């Protein structure tokens with residue numbers, strides 16, 4: 026099956042408006058978490074600075090408006106019966122959930138706790154070590170359509186330290202940090218592991234469906250969609266990540282699925 030992968034370079038708040046109503050089957054959004062600081066976060070015993078990304082800095086009100094705006098547009102573009110997955114940490118996930126709860130046709134199906142067994146140590150030594158992220162799985166119901174859930178696949182296709190193969194999958198997933206072999210195309214500060222997207226995409230879509238990621242980053246969603254015969258649309262603000270996305274979407278040595286087309290829209 027030939028699939029298509031379109032990447033818009035620009036601001037999701039504007040580029041989402043170019044997509045037609047009810048045109049995608051699944052949205053995975055890994056938005057800015059608003060955790061970065063002007064001076065970044067430093068280690069107690071080294072000069073290493075982290076969390077200093079401009080795209081991840083908002084005022085309190087500005088951040089709330091941003092979340093309201095992109096979620097509204099994303100829900101317009103999502104088909105009835107389609108799924109919206111949003112990832113976050115304690116910095117943003119409650120706000121995102123609060124916004125979703127105001128929509129009458131949106132149902133929150135699960136929240137997933139992603140446990141990272143090899144999470145980074147706490148750099149301030151003044152808190153417990155964060156070793157989880159949270160994912161909200163919501164669906165847009167209506168028009169007599171209900172969400173897709175490939176139940177049997179979740180039993181056969183998901184396996185980790187908490188979830189044995191062949192059993193119902195729990196809402197706690199054990200997935201290590203993004204491995205080095207997935208970062209060969211270049212550095213993105215918040216690249217998600219392909220295994221996380223594999224679980225989401227294969228649980229909630231069929232071959233030939235279309236997956237949208239409004240904050241594409243290094244392109245993980247498109248890469249996984251391509252590998253499993255789904256179409257994808259991605260939006261990324263920072264043009265510097267185009268090179269990484271392009272490299273990751275190039276024909277692979279693994280030859281998982283080579284029959285596809287990639288288009289960048291400036």
Ligand SMILES: C[S@@+](CC[C@H](N)C(=O)[O-])C[C@H]1O[C@@H](n2cnc3c(N)ncnc32)[C@H](O)[C@@H]1O
Pocket residue numbers: 035036037038055056057058080213215216217218239240241242243244245246260261262263266
């Ligand atoms: C958390 S990262 C996503 C990482 C991605 N899931 C991956 O695996 O690489 C968020 C991305 O959204 C981009 N971004 C931030 N604000 C944006 C906006 N308004 N429109 C589109 N992209 C945006 C950032 O440049 C960053 O690459």
